[in-house]
Amino acid sequence: MDNLVTESEHVTLLEVLDRVLNKGVVISGDIVISVADVDLIYLGLKVLLSSVETMERLRGAPITGPMQEPA
Amino acid sequence: MTMNRTVETDAPETFIDEINQSRTGFGKKIDANPKDVEKGLAKLVLTLIELIRKLMEKQAMRRVEGGSLTDEEIERIGETLMKLEDKMQELKEVFGLEDEELNLNLGPLGDLM
Amino acid sequence: MTAFDSARFGLSQHPPKHVEQGRTAGSSGAYETSRGMKIYIYGIVDSNDGIDESVYGLKGAGVYNIPYRDIGVVASDLNGQIGDVTQDSAVEHERIVEKLMINCAVLPVKFRTVFASREDVLSMMENYYNDFRANLDRLRDKVEFGIKIIWPGEAIKARLDIDYNKDNASVNPAGPDLDSRLADSPAKRFLMKAFKNYKIDKEFKEKADGCIAVVDRLFSRVAVEKRLEKLGTDNLLLSAVYLVDKNRQHDFREAFEHTRRVHCGLKYLFSGPWPPYNFVSLPRRSQPLRDGSWSGSACDKAPQPEGVPRGNAI
Numbered sequence: 001m002d003n004l005v006t007e008s009e010h011v012t013l014l015e016v017l018d019r020v021l022n023k024g025v026v027i028s029g030d031i032v033i034s035v036a037d038v039d040l041i042y043l044g045l046k047v048l049l050s051s052v053e054t055m056e057r058l059r060g061a062p063i064t065g066p067m068q069e070p071a
Numbered sequence: 072m073t074m075n076r077t078v079e080t081d082a083p084e085t086f087i088d089e090i091n092q093s094r095t096g097f098g099k100k101i102d103a104n105p106k107d108v109e110k111g112l113a114k115l116v117l118t119l120i121e122l123i124r125k126l127m128e129k130q131a132m133r134r135v136e137g138g139s140l141t142d143e144e145i146e147r148i149g150e151t152l153m154k155l156e157d158k159m160q161e162l163k164e165v166f167g168l169e170d171e172e173l174n175l176n177l178g179p180l181g182d183l184m
Numbered sequence: 185m186t187a188f189d190s191a192r193f194g195l196s197q198h199p200p201k202h203v204e205q206g207r208t209a210g211s212s213g214a215y216e217t218s219r220g221m222k223i224y225i226y227g228i229v230d231s232n233d234g235i236d237e238s239v240y241g242l243k244g245a246g247v248y249n250i251p252y253r254d255i256g257v258v259a260s261d262l263n264g265q266i267g268d269v270t271q272d273s274a275v276e277h278e279r280i281v282e283k284l285m286i287n288c289a290v291l292p293v294k295f296r297t298v299f300a301s302r303e304d305v306l307s308m309m310e311n312y313y314n315d316f317r318a319n320l321d322r323l324r325d326k327v328e329f330g331i332k333i334i335w336p337g338e339a340i341k342a343r344l345d346i347d348y349n350k351d352n353a354s355v356n357p358a359g360p361d362l363d364s365r366l367a368d369s370p371a372k373r374f375l376m377k378a379f380k381n382y383k384i385d386k387e388f389k390e391k392a393d394g395c396i397a398v399v400d401r402l403f404s405r406v407a408v409e410k411r412l413e414k415l416g417t418d419n420l421l422l423s424a425v426y427l428v429d430k431n432r433q434h435d436f437r438e439a440f441e442h443t444r445r446v447h448c449g450l451k452y453l454f455s456g457p458w459p460p461y462n463f464v465s466l467p468r469r470s471q472p473l474r475d476g477s478w479s480g481s482a483c484d485k486a487p488q489p490e491g492v493p494r495g496n497a498i
Contacts, residue, residue: 008083013271014090015078015330015455020278023461024292025228027312031304032297033222073327074433074457076282082451085334085419093416093423132382135375149371152378 113166117159118173122184124155222262223250223299226280227459230289230320232256241280242266242273250302252309255316257293258284259305266298285459289324291316292459315466323463325430329456330423331403331440335395335449337388337418344384352380389415396422399450402443406436411462421450425462433457 080086131148134140140148163169175183224242232251239247241260249256258280267273277295284290299305309316392415399422404410407426416423428436433456444452 007078008080008087010087011080011083011453012078012455013275014087016278017271017274019292019458019461020274020281020295022294023464024281024294024459025297025316025464025466026294027297027308029308029311031308032299073286073430074437076455076457078453078455080332080451080453082334082453085451086332086453089334089417089420090332090423093420128378129382131375132379135379136383145375146369146371149369149373149375153371153374 110166110168114168114172115175117162117166117168118175118183120162121159121173124159125184127155128152221301222266223259223302223305224262224266225257225259225293225297225299225305226277227258227284227293228291228316228320229256229258229284230254230324231287236287239280239283241276247280250305250309252306253313255309255313255320257305257309258290262298266296269296281459285327289320289326290459291319291323291464292461312466319464319466322465323427323460326408326427326460326463327430327433327457328460328462329407329426329428329433329436329440330454330458331399331426332420332424332453333399333422334419334451334453335392335421337392337415337421340391341384341388341418344387345380348380348384388418392421399443399447400424402439403436406432406439409463427460427463428457430457 131152134148135145163173173184177183224245226241226247229249231249232254233249233256235247235249235258241247242262245260245262247258247260249258274295278292281290281292299308396412396414400410400412403424403426407428409427411425413423415421426436437454440452440454444450
């Protein structure tokens with residue numbers, strides 16, 4: 001039986017990001033300044049990390065609907 | 072002693088592809104932007120309508136499965152489901168909403184649909 | 185038992201030497217963080233001792249432990265804006281949490297959680313202490329493993345479609361006395377198509393549940409808790425996390441290897457051991473405001489596990 005491929009950098013990244021962006025202790029309330037809405041943008045097999053604020057700044061307009069993948 | 076943390080797979084590209092697909096959709100994003108109050112309301116209302124439509128469809132499927140529908144009933148149920156689906160499509164287009172957006176996250180219960 | 189060495193830094197709220205460039209006046213890194221200095225946090229730890237080694241976090245700031253009663257929150261000082269989101273900073277954040285896990289139980293905190301001041305941090309700790317304490321007790325000496333499985337879902341569905349068409353070529357739902365005038369109405373065609381999708385979907389899900397039950401059985405014997413997400417896509421049969429006792433982690437790995445040998449028509453992704461990201465359980469709470477008052481309705485006591493599976497409610 002063949003061995004598992006040890007590490008794919010991209011797969012590792014997806015596993016790490018899933019945990020760190022969405023899971024764990026999520027503290028709510030006025031006293032926490034958390035840039036909570038970090039989003040993953042999938043470009044084919046690549047992945048981009050962006051906060052909603054950054055995306056809005058780059059586009060020059062608030063994000064309101066489903067995000068279009070850049071062509 | 073803890074093992075070294077690894078991430079191992081025998082099919083990296085396949086997993087990347089499928090994981091990406093399973094995550095698309097904006098169910099988790101809530102439109103808190105005040106300019107989009109209308110859209111937020113539309114989303115909520117249409118989500119509930121879609122829920123009802125799905126429940127009706129499920130109920131219809133059970134009746135069909137039961138096997139004892141008359142022709143008239145088949146025609147009527149088919150007609151109703153068809154019209155409901157067309158209407159939902161229309162409303163989604165009017166408000167510029169996609170299928171993935173018509174969902175609610177119920178915390179511990181997962182997504183509504 | 186805490187492995188944090190309190191001897192090295194004396195008072196545990198004394199941060200180690202900063203390596204950050206261009207620090208503003210006043211942020212001497214002495215007993216208190218200066219005004220305007222925000223606090224970035226990484227995790228809640230089961231220790232109120234200082235951190236033994238020099239660990240550097242966001243923007244190269246030194247990482248230290250802020251004690252609160254018998255636990256602590258691991259933090260670093262943040263000068264100015266937090267900066268744009270980058271993959272590197274996310275990976276760095278996770279690396280620090282994993283480092284903490286070596287020495288004691290840690291509740292990982294979500295990426296980019298920042299407080300305006302140390303007072304706010306302590307206020308938060310007071311608010312959450314009981315929940316943190318309970319989670320630390322439950323998760324002590326436990327690690328998380330992730331298993332993802334791909335099966336030929338699309339092919340299975342296609343097969344079900346072919347079989348359905350074969351079996352139902354001449355069947356109609358109304359029973360034997362079909363009125364042929366209605367045979368081709370759009371409404372009937374629509375209903376039949378919806379019904380076919382419903383049946384195929386139903387059988388597909390049943391097959392998936394069966395397959396999942398088989399692979400899950402072995403893992404569950406070694407794990408104390410689990411979260412399963414089924415059919416994230418047609419091909420992504422299972423995306424699961426298991427909470428495993430530290431001294432059974434090799435058993436878990438063995439269970440995985442065994443499963444992989446036995447069920448070889450599937451593709452696997454194995455990850456871990458991780459800190460217990462998916463098993464931290466914090467109840468909903470009303471929002472604490474800056475002036476110490478409370479907003480919103482009374483606390484909902486129902487536990488809300490973080491990292492909840494994306495299942496369907498209906």
